[in-house]
Amino acid sequence: MTAAKKMPGKPAAEMFDDIPVLQRKWRAALKPGERLPRYEDVMLGSLGRLADHIALLKNDGVLELSRSGRYVQKWLGEERWDIPVAELSPDCATALSEAAGSALATGRPHQASAHCVRDGMVRTYDVLALPTSSRWGATLVGAYVNERGAQYNLLDAIFSSTDDAVVSLATLRDAGGKPFDLQVVHHNRSAGELLKVASGSLLWRRIGEGSTLLASPEVMEFLLKAVSGGRGEQLEIESEARYLRLSATAFADVVSLTISDVTALKRRDASFRLLFDNNPMPMWVFDAETKEFLSVNDAAVQHYGYSRATFLRMKLHEIWPEDEWDSHAEALERVGDAYHSSRNWRHLRADGSEIEVLTFGRRVAFDDRDGYLVAVVDITERRKAEARIAHMAHHDGLTDLPNREHFQERLKQALGQAGGKRVGVLYIDLDLFKNINDSFGHPVGDRLLKQVAERLTIAVRGANLAARLGGDEFAVILAADVSPNEASACASLLIDMVKAPYDLDGQEMVIGASIGIALSPGDGTTPEELMRNADMALYRAKSEGGGVHHFFEREMDLQAQRRRDMELDLRRAFANGEFELHYQPLVSIASDRISGFESLLRWRHPDKGMISPAEFIPVAEDIGLIIQLGEWVLREACAEAVKWPVDVKVAVNLSPAQFRSRNLVQVVISALAQSGLSPKRLELEITESIFLAETDANLAILHQLRELGVGISMDDFGTGYSSLSYLRSFPFDKIKIDRSFVKDLAQRPDCGAIVRAISGLGRSLNIPTTAEGVETEDQLDWLRAEGCNEVQGFLFSAARPAAEIGKLLADFGQRTSRAA
Template sequence: MNAAKKTSGKPAPDMFDDIPVLQRKWRAALRPGERLPRYEDVMLGSLGRLADHIALLRHDGALELSRSGRYVQQWLGDERWDVPVAQLAPDCATVLSGAAASALETGKPHLARAHCVRDGMVRTYDVLALPTASRWGVTLIGAYINERGAQYNLLDAIFSSTDDAVISLAALRDARTEPFDFQVVHHNKSAELFLEVPAGGLLWHRLSEDGGLLASAEIVELLRTAVASGRSAPLEIEIGGRHLRLSATAFADVVSLTMSNVTALKRRDASFRLLFDNNPMPMWVFDTETKQFLSVNDAAIHHYGYSRAAFLRMTLPQIWPQDEWDSHAQALERLGDTYRSSRNWRHLRADGSEIEVLTFGRRVTFDQRDGYLVAVVDITERRKAEARIAYMAHHDGLTELPNREHFQERLKQALDQAGGKRVGVLCIDLDLFKNINDSFGHPVGDRLLKEVAERLRTAIRGANLAARLGGDEFAVVLAADVSPNEASACAGLLIDMLSAPYDIDGQEMVIGASIGIALSPGDGATSEELMRNADMALYRAKSDGGGVHHFFEKEMDRQAQKRRDMELDLRRAFANGEFELHYQPLVAIAAGRIAGFESLLRWRHPEKGMISPAEFIPVAEDIGLITQLGEWVLREACSEAVKWPSDVKVAVNLSPAQFRSRNLVQVVISALAQSGLSPKRLELEITESIFLAETDVNLATLHQLRELGVGISMDDFGTGYSSLSYLRSFPFDKIKIDRSFVKDLAQRPDCVAIVRAISGLGRSLNITTTAEGVETEDQLDWLRAEGCNEVQGFLFSAARPASEIGTLLAEFGQRASRAA
């Protein structure tokens, strides 16, 4: 019989009438300023027939049924009042509790839907929960319940909707004991589609008359077996490219035959077999109960080295190392429908070797047995590579000593375990190593570093550690409770050992070592402090000429802190505009007038006042600020000089760092363009250090500047190693005689001879000569007599701020007029 929809005996009120009415009534009763309307305004009064459909719920910590109408009592199957909702029928209690909770949470009516099964019939109800306040201080919820009208038989619905064909057949008997035929007495719609017969064309037909699929000998035998024993074993047949699975269950002489189309399942099984057998990844299926291998693919046989027959005689524990039996067994106990390795496992191959693997699996049915399909990923080589990578991450690639990161970790570990005892840090720098690299090349230098590492590895043992920090820098952790004498003895031994000659391809090479020592806890409690202080001690050892060791001293830290403060102040000073330019006049001796001004950088610190350039210029060079400062000086000097008389020049000192920046020419062009200053009024002063590095590149830059029309001066001439050779390399416009030769002109004949030679050289090469540091009239007379062109110094004026330049020019103008 097909499932038939029914309606209840009494027509239900239309929810589209009742529910909107109740919702409007609830909203109309809600007074301004109140969260919920009052119970009596909503639930009392003209409810009429709706009262039978309402249950009154009381919420005071727990939810109780206080009152219920007759319709509600029929729905509940319970006429009791004042009972906890939890004691009612579970399907009704669940929907009442849920609707009430939602209404209480939102403070508004909540409409829910309930599905209840009564006597095999599924019925659908609307449940509207209306929250209200009461004068007794508890919340009351009025729950309206009404059936939607349509209901259906659950078993009929399932029977009708299943995709499987379900056919009921009656066994036909005569005088014989076994059934001679079967007749269809009932079937679902799927049976007609399954057997491809028209509607109604199957009912009441005998199988012997049908001649179709059902009359096949295999199916008739299946039905007879079911009648004889009550149930038959499943039968699978293939007809017309379809795979069918049949099962039969008998109740006396009535047999229920179920037919399922398993074609897709068979195809998936075939695909599984194809993927399993031909997969390059080792795979197997094992029995979840016995742990026996049920099937293995060719890849597993090849990878593990067992024959197929041997594999299929084995169980899983036979490929596990004995020390992992327990952990493997525990993992199997926790198997779900799928599995993915949470760790690496070890497996044994047939030759006894071990491999490291990851495993992935899922539960499957294999040959009617509960099995588990496992795929194996061999990560043995990957783990070896990872181990090597991990080793290299903590070791130096050239020397294989621990690297800086490993050193820091070991130092922190030693400090953590020290318990107040001393831990020593030795920072080591090789002396003269750069000479080896420059003379013999980096390959030889690398071999020498390996030899150094081997000597350190031999000398530093036990809990101590030697490491290469980079370049020719090494370090040692002395982890034991080391005394200052022991640290000193160790440093002396290392210096002697590292300074002994090295034989590289028959070539004897000699280097040295300098060492800085810091000891915890006095020199620092953290690895960072110890390393920093040992490095400062090393700097002191290098400053003393190398080949020695020094302990850290507090004065070193004070100097380092002063240096750090200077660095911070310098960066802030540049950002805050604390720098200014002062100008010292360059006086032409013959004319007695100011020919130009040298711009000199000054720093006016807001707290410390004027700071000497000798203090901050080296620091600015070290921290890379000198390039920015140099550009600022150039722009500022050009902008100021354009205000002066057109025959007065401005000289600006250039740092070697500005040449390294590679944009010096563009910076000069920009400064001239922005200020409007003629290039002929700009002189750039350089020192011989410009020629000591990248001579060809720097010479090219100087020639480009000369082509602009800018003058080039050699500062501090005569103090370097090759000053005369530089005059051959580049046609300077001016050379400045260092103040050290001017100071003792009146007392030392050799100074007179040097000044005379430089002045004569200048005249011969048509180069202007300027003497620095002129402080007395005697010095001026000597310089005039030796033919010097220009002078500068305190005799004429110290460097002055830009605001005083006008006064200075006026004074010199008056002095020149009087002299004339």
């Protein structure tokens, strides 16, 4: 390496002094109110020796070299003036342009560094750009240039800094001219480190006489072969747990040897092979240009069914279905260094079957070829599972018929496509199904529902749809501009099909069907309206005894609206305190005195006045308000009764819903405690409906109430199915004869016989009897003659508000006194 001659110039220390001098001179020349100092104030006058280092640049749209000192001319290798800076040598042009551009942009001096290569030597220059204004209008930049620090040889720097060992070898030949050894004539620092020898100990050594890996027979043979061949050779060896790659090129008898440590590369390759070959996920590498398979792992061979040899003779498109060739090819054109599937793809296996996959890839170099490493995820089973889940989301799990959600979607679609034509909705409810389900169990009931679904599927075809909405409720969409007659005929057909006998394990079973029909647009234009109105028509069909179909009528909607209004009014009424208790006297026949009062709930509506309990009590039971109302009635009745004479009782009716709430006993205890009323003065009236479900639990509650000392009365006796058996189940304190038997005592002998029988039964069981609905003296005389103990009815008094009870008691007392 030869030392480069230095260009004439000042030592580095002096140069560093020049830049502050020029910067101070520029600032001193800048006058207040001016953006730039004048050119002549900065560049003319006392520059002296610095003038050789100045280049004058003119910026008049294009940056030009206007003048240059001798030092600058040598640096540029150019003595011409008034030429564009762009025509100068690129390294100098770049340095001047960037410095001048920054100075012009900021309006301030700008200092930069420039690295220029001359004859393989790298020199560093400082460039200071001083922007100025001129009297001719153009902006002038004075650029000061001077070399900084020592030079260095570029090739030596690269040669010395590389991690690869670079060794120059001279060939040694024997007397016959045959090469037999090589001598180290030069090497870089990394050679000593890689060959593990002291610095300088290799130089001028014959490698055959040394102990380094270069002396091994394998390496010696490789180097001598390079000398004989005169072309580049490569060899990979393993030495002391390292992998080394040797590259040798001979120029006559001089060999250039490069040794690279590829241990990390080999380990990465081994890791890749481990992850690739043993990966359970199908993987392959394909050529980025030809699309040929370059390598496949065992999982791909096993999953796709092609042998490895067959795979490696194939191209990518051979595993694509033909209808996806274009889309696959377009997707490959768009991939970069890494990609993942933007969609699901179909691939062909060796047996012709298709699988659905996601693919993930990364660009890799493989055996010196540009390729892509691809991993494949088979989602065929997942997609099947998703399809099954989607099917399940829209179909009934038991019958596989469309479910309610699917039904609503199809109905919405049918209405949207109807264009004003009729679409019919048939709501179907199975008659007597509950009896079979309760008697034979749910498995038999489920099998029966499946057979019903099969019959519906046979009957409902084309654009029409049959669905199971839940339980024993089904529905049908008639979408083909159906007329009322056609809808009626379809409903009759379905009823006939459903009621035909079913054979379940050799046992014949018979059920029926009731159907409600709604037709658009007259009965509704939305799925919600049609389904609601068909449901109301079904309710009418069921109320007529079942086994029939019924069309929706507007009156049904009015009734339903009245029902909805009542529900809203009921909830508000309870919150607003619109309920009140009236009391009807119970009169002892023997003493002709009031023995008690039955509390009766009344609703005083602010707009509609008094509303009959027959209207609002069933609604309160349906919406769950009856439990809260029942508790209020108990508390209110007890609180009022405590004001009456101690021998006067109060009777309160209980709803089956209060028994289901399971806190009835606590409610009674609380009402008695808060009011201070003796339990013996409280009678609770029940109907036999509480025994229709959870009989044992309800009997247990009755026994708990009786243990408190509270009386229990059987209300409306004789109107149910099993009244006598209930008398055996529980020791009632009173039997109340229903008003329907009392009303016709004089006109119907059978009513008299029933009343006589109930009264006699009461005497036999030592249970007092009370007759309801007594309105005439004849009825009273008849009941007295039959031994009835107590009566109530309009003959004595209608139900009265609590404020009138005192007067009522007083009036009865006076009547009794007169009678005495």
